[in-house]
Amino acid sequence: MAYSAPDNRTGRPAGSRSAATPERRLPEGELPPIDPLDTRRYFIAIRRLADTLSHGTDRSRFLGAGLEYVQSRPYVPGDPVRAIDWRVTARSGEVHVKEYEAPKRMPAWLLFDTSASMTYSSIERSKYAVAAQAAGGIAFALLDRVSPVGLLGTGEREIRVQPSLSKDDVMQWLVKLRKFRFGEETTLTRRLTELNARLANKALVIVFSDMHEEGSIDALKLMAQVHDVVCLQFIDPAELGLRGAGILRAEEAESGETFVTHGRRTFSDPDEIKARLRRGGIDHMAIRTDQPFAQALRMFFATRGILSGGKR
Numbered sequence: 423m424a425y426s427a428p429d430n431r432t433g434r435p436a437g438s439r440s441a442a443t444p445e446r447r448l449p450e451g452e453l454p455p456i457d458p459l460d461t462r463r464y465f466i467a468i469r470r471l472a473d474t475l476s477h478g479t480d481r482s483r484f485l486g487a488g489l490e491y492v493q494s495r496p497y498v499p500g501d502p503v504r505a506i507d508w509r510v511t512a513r514s515g516e517v518h519v520k521e522y523e524a525p526k527r528m529p530a531w532l533l534f535d536t537s538a539s540m541t542y543s544s545i546e547r548s549k550y551a552v553a554a555q556a557a558g559g560i561a562f563a564l565l566d567r568v569s570p571v572g573l574l575g576t577g578e579r580e581i582r583v584q585p586s587l588s589k590d591d592v593m594q595w596l597v598k599l600r601k602f603r604f605g606e607e608t609t610l611t612r613r614l615t616e617l618n619a620r621l622a623n624k625a626l627v628i629v630f631s632d633m634h635e636e637g638s639i640d641a642l643k644l645m646a647q648v649h650d651v652v653c654l655q656f657i658d659p660a661e662l663g664l665r666g667a668g669i670l671r672a673e674e675a676e677s678g679e680t681f682v683t684h685g686r687r688t689f690s691d692p693d694e695i696k697a698r699l700r701r702g703g704i705d706h707m708a709i710r711t712d713q714p715f716a717q718a719l720r721m722f723f724a725t726r727g728i729l730s731g732g733k734r
Contacts, residue, residue, distance in 0.1 A: 468596065471559030472566065474716045475723060494518040528626055528650075529570040529585035531617060532557050534599065535631035536577030537608035544660035545712050552711045553630040553656050554599045556719065560628065561592045569626070574617060576610040576631065579603065585625075608634065614641035621649065626728070628652045632661075633695050643702030652728065653699055653706045654719075655692055662710075 494507040497517035505519040534557055540550040561571045565587060573595045575581025583595050610631055617627070618641075627645055631638070633655045645651050692708035699706045707722045709715045 468555055468558035469562060471555060471716050472562035475559055475563040475720050492521045494520050527569055528624060529572060530561075530564050530626040530628065531572050531574055531585065531621075532561060533574050533576050533610070533613060533617070533627065533629045533631070534581070535608055535610055535629075536575045536579055536581065536599075536602060536606055537610075537634075538604055538606050539608070539632055539634045540656065541602055541604065542658060543711065544658050547711050549632050549656035549658055549711055550602055552709060552715070553654070554596065556654060556656075556709065556715070557599070557630050558592065558596045559716075559719075561596075562589070565589055565592065574613055576608060576613045576629075577603075577606045578609065579606065610635050611637040611641045614638065614645055618645045618648070624649055626650045626652070628654065630654050630656065632656050639695065639698050639702075642699065642704055646702050646704050651704045652726075653695075653704055655695060655706065655708045657692060657708055657710050659710060659712045 494510045495518060497506070497519050501519045507518045507520045510518040534553065536550075540553065541548050543549070543551075557573075561573075564571050568587065570585035570587050571592060572585035573581060573583040581595070581598065583591055608631075610629070614629075627649050629642065629652070631653070633639075633653070642651055642653060692706075696706040696708070705722075705726055705728075707719065709719070
């Protein structure tokens with residue numbers, strides 16, 4: 423469940439829908455420049471996050487770097503001297519050279535939740551805004567380690583960018599992510615299922631979501647049977663126990679349904695979700711929108727070998 427803060431322009435909850443139409447014309451919003459900065463500084467902030475994530479790390483098996491030895495073969499004129507395999511040469515009495523091949527780079531898919539519940543905020547920055555910054559920083563950190571990065575939106579909008587090594591592609595989809603729609607429903611479970619069916623080779627899958635959709639955990643577990651999966655769950659402080667106490671009436675941001683709850687109730691409990699994901703071999707990190715997260719995210723990746731030379 424998610425709660426909806428009033429929209430200053432319309433007076434409606436931020437996650438509520440406009441009058442239903444066959445085309446589902448949803449009111450749109452746009453993330454303000456960070457803190458509030460201009461577009462140039464928006465990218466500078468993301469680049470700094472990428473540098474923080476990359477600090478003190480080595481190339482990882484996730485990010486495919488260097489060359490792998492394949493075999494030694496007899497020397498032919500034109501082979502570089504530095505490629506000579508001296509051990510095989512000494513043993514065989516004939517000059518041999520080493521052959522290498524570049525390892526296949528593991529692509530990274532970033533699954534970004536663009537649903538209405540992500541736009542909810544009880545403070546200055548929404549879950550959506552923090553997730554967009556995190557996604558950009560991680561994408562550039564992955565590119566720094568020569569790993570192709572792709573993006574898949576998990577809302578109603580069709581957002582799909584195939585993995586590539588292009589920084590321009592990342593910048594373009596970051597600009598696209600700055601715009602959002604109120605009332606957009608989540609499709610995380612469906613997108614996970616579709617992507618899992620399409621991926622022919624092993625991939626790194628990173629999910630950016632508040633994990634409000636029932637069924638998404640099972641879909642993540644299924645994905646993790648073949649692929650390396652990481653879940654970053656974004657949480658507004660109010661979701662850990664609504665401000666104030668007592669009974670209140672609220673509206674679900676995506677479905678528009680109203681319900682009655684208690685002010686102390688916690689939704690999408692990160693500890694419970696973490697435990698369920700861990701049983702499926704999935705790494706999970708909860709990111710609160712009211713706390714700095716760059717250093718914690720760097721340590722999270724470093725201890726799991728995602729942006730370092732360690733093994734998971």
